[in-house]
Structures are given as C-alpha cells and as structure tokens.
Amino acid sequence: MTRARNQIISTADTPYYHCIARCVRRAFLCGEDSLTGQSYEHRRQWVIDRLKTLQAVFCIELCAYAVMSNHYHLVLSIDETRVADLTLDEVIERWCVLYKGPLLVQRYRAGEALGIAERQTVSEIAETWRARLADISWFMRSLNEYIARKANQEDSCRGHFWEARFKSQALLDEQALLSCMAYVDLNPIRAGIAETPEQSAFTSVKQRIDTQQEQEATALTLKRFDPRQAETAAISYDLHDYLELVDYTGRAIHPTKRGYITADTPPILARLGIDTDHWLQLMRPQGIHIATVIGHSTRIEGYLKRHQQRHIAGATQLKRLLQ
Structure with missing residues (x-):
C-alpha cells in the first residue's frame, strides 16, 4: 500500500534520501526516440540548470545525481541547521x-x-x-513541474509528463548512503551508454572526476567528502576511495564480467563491513529498489519501531547485504 510521504521522509531518522522520477508512457526526458529519431538530449541540461537554481533556494544538498533518457536519480541531504539559521x-x-x-x-x-x-x-x-526550504517534496515539485511545463510546451501537448509521484528511499546510515550514491553514479554504465565513470555524462561521479578539488562555475554544488570531518556536514569518507569503489563496481558488474575482482577490491568495502558478493548483488539492476528504506540491520529495526511498522518490503534481503 502506498505510504504518505511524511511517513517516509523524516529527518528524525536520517537527512539522506534517494529520489527517482520517471516519465509516463513513452515520454522522453532526454535521449533519442528510436521510433521517430527525434533527439531530446538538450533536456538533460534543463535538469542541471534547474537543480542549480534550486540549490540556491533550498537548504537541501546534492550528494549524487544521474540524468537518464526517461528518468533521473538524486541523492539528497536535508540541512536543517542551515534553514534554521536563515x-x-x-x-x-x-x-x-x-x-x-x-x-x-x-x-x-x-x-x-x-x-x-x-x-x-x-x-x-x-x-x-x-x-x-527543507522539504524534499517541495524540492522535487519545483523541479518536476518546471521540466514538465518546458517539455509539454516543446512537444505542443498537455497532460502528465511524470508518473503520479516521485519515489523516495530513506538512507539510514553511511553504508546505505555510499551504496546508493554508487548505484546512481553507475546508471549510465549499467544502461550501456557509457563504458567508464569518467565517460558518464550528466552524473555526479563524472563531475567529481572533472572538478576534483575545485567546483566549476557552471557545475552543480555537490556535498563534499571529508574523512577528517573538518566539515561536520561532509561525507566522512575519502573521495579517492569513493571513486575507486565506483570504478571497481562498474567493472565488476559489466555484462561480460559477471564475477568480481577480489584483488582490486577497494579498502572502503572492508571498512563499511560489506561483503563483495552482496555488494555486487545490490549494484545490479533493481538491486537497490527493493525497499523504501536502506541501512544497517540495526538501523532498520529502529526505524520499524519508531514508525510502528512490522515489515518493510525488501528489508530481509537488505539485512543480508548491509550487516
């Protein structure tokens, strides 16, 4: 049964959320329509430009993103401290x-x-x-309504451009956060439209690789990695480790390489307490979509108690993946 958004998005549980919006019917967000040959590639930049505008308005940080042909992924972080100080x-x-x-x-x-x-x-x-200003539903509404109007105007049509509502997943801990970020960044590779992370256009991993230490004026502002926690709001892991993690996973889930490369397994997997077999299961198509909540088994149990729930779809499998 569909749950109310305020039962899923609660900063008392976590500030981190994975959001997905998908076009209805055969509508194209970006890419090229194979039947008509019409290209919608320019719409990817619409999403980036709108996100840049929203970042200057909302107190919501962007951890990861991927703009695909008929959907997009965002990993967002709510900054309640910043909004309270306004x-x-x-x-x-x-x-x-x-x-x-x-x-x-x-x-x-x-x-x-x-x-x-x-x-x-x-x-x-x-x-x-x-x-x-700290509400993900309003953030997504301000993004989706804007893109829908522009797309409908360009297509000279009316009606819904997006599915009824965006999907969201609560990321209860840093294991879940990094898992989901890697999953999002690897979308173009899994879809077969890029061979490496550095070739994955309109993704956060490519932006992080391109910019490294300095943000370009035209780039989105991404939540920083800082293993020393000099910035208390930063992700407490090293950017180099994360890039290694994405690269390793991208090669390991390649269609012609079903196995995993144990010799090249990055240390971050061991530090996160994630088994490589289970990690690769999580990174395969549909692997991350099995539940509305992702996190360590103890965090999931606490979430269930706070929300007076007995069960979350997919929670059993996630407990095996993130223990």
Whole structure:
C-alpha cells in the first residue's frame, strides 16, 4: 500500500534520501526516440540548470545525481541547521526566486509600511516557507513541474509528463548512503551508454572526476567528502576511495564480467563491513529498489519501531547485504 510521504521522509531518522522520477508512457526526458529519431538530449541540461537554481533556494544538498533518457536519480541531504539559521528576509528572498508570493509579501519586499497585524502575517507566511526550504517534496515539485511545463510546451501537448509521484528511499546510515550514491553514479554504465565513470555524462561521479578539488562555475554544488570531518556536514569518507569503489563496481558488474575482482577490491568495502558478493548483488539492476528504506540491520529495526511498522518490503534481503 502506498505510504504518505511524511511517513517516509523524516529527518528524525536520517537527512539522506534517494529520489527517482520517471516519465509516463513513452515520454522522453532526454535521449533519442528510436521510433521517430527525434533527439531530446538538450533536456538533460534543463535538469542541471534547474537543480542549480534550486540549490540556491533550498537548504537541501546534492550528494549524487544521474540524468537518464526517461528518468533521473538524486541523492539528497536535508540541512536543517542551515534553514534554521536563515533570517526572515532571507527566507522570503529565497522563496520568491521561485514563486511570486502573496500581495502582502510583495508590499513587504517593496519596503511599504505595514501594520503590526500585517507584519505578523508576513512572519507566519515566512515560517511556512522556511519549512518548505527543507522539504524534499517541495524540492522535487519545483523541479518536476518546471521540466514538465518546458517539455509539454516543446512537444505542443498537455497532460502528465511524470508518473503520479516521485519515489523516495530513506538512507539510514553511511553504508546505505555510499551504496546508493554508487548505484546512481553507475546508471549510465549499467544502461550501456557509457563504458567508464569518467565517460558518464550528466552524473555526479563524472563531475567529481572533472572538478576534483575545485567546483566549476557552471557545475552543480555537490556535498563534499571529508574523512577528517573538518566539515561536520561532509561525507566522512575519502573521495579517492569513493571513486575507486565506483570504478571497481562498474567493472565488476559489466555484462561480460559477471564475477568480481577480489584483488582490486577497494579498502572502503572492508571498512563499511560489506561483503563483495552482496555488494555486487545490490549494484545490479533493481538491486537497490527493493525497499523504501536502506541501512544497517540495526538501523532498520529502529526505524520499524519508531514508525510502528512490522515489515518493510525488501528489508530481509537488505539485512543480508548491509550487516
């Protein structure tokens, strides 16, 4: 049975979430339609450009992304500390980048004199917007509605462009986070449209490889790796280890190489406590989609207790993969 979004996305459990949005019917997000020969490749940049705009508005960080032909993956991190530190004016200015806002807020932004009751109303509206700035549902809505309108306008049609709602998975710990990030970054390789991570266009792994230490002005801002935890909000592993992990996994799940390369297994797998056989099962198509929650067995058990659930679909298999 479909669960309410607020039962899946809860920062009390984790700030990390894997989100997937897929086009309806035969609609193309990007790529080329094999029947008509029409190319939609330019739409990949639409997604990147919109994400860049949303990053300047929402207090939600991007850990990983992959823009495919008829769907995209995002791994997102909610930054509640940053949104709590925003002033009222900062909240209003951020939200009004995307939405016009009511007339009263427009008058406030224009510097008009407002009464006490009016200023209180503006403050209440801003607090509603503050909550939305850390809300993944609003983030995804602001992305999907924008892309759908542009695509429908280009196709001269109306109606749904996306499936009824985006899918999301809670990533309860760093094992789950890195597993999901690697899975997302390897999408083009599994789909057969790239041979190596550095050739996987419109993915976070290619951006990390290209930019390494410095972010290009046109690139998205990605959550940083920092094994020393000098940045408390960073991912507490080394970027070089992560790139090795993605490269190893990409070669190991290649259609002509069904086995795994034990001699080249990166140390990060051992540190994460993940068995290589189970890791490769998780990285194969559909492997990561078996549950709405991913994490260590003890974290999953705690999640079930907090949400008064008996079972999560796929949890048994995940417990074998991430122990």
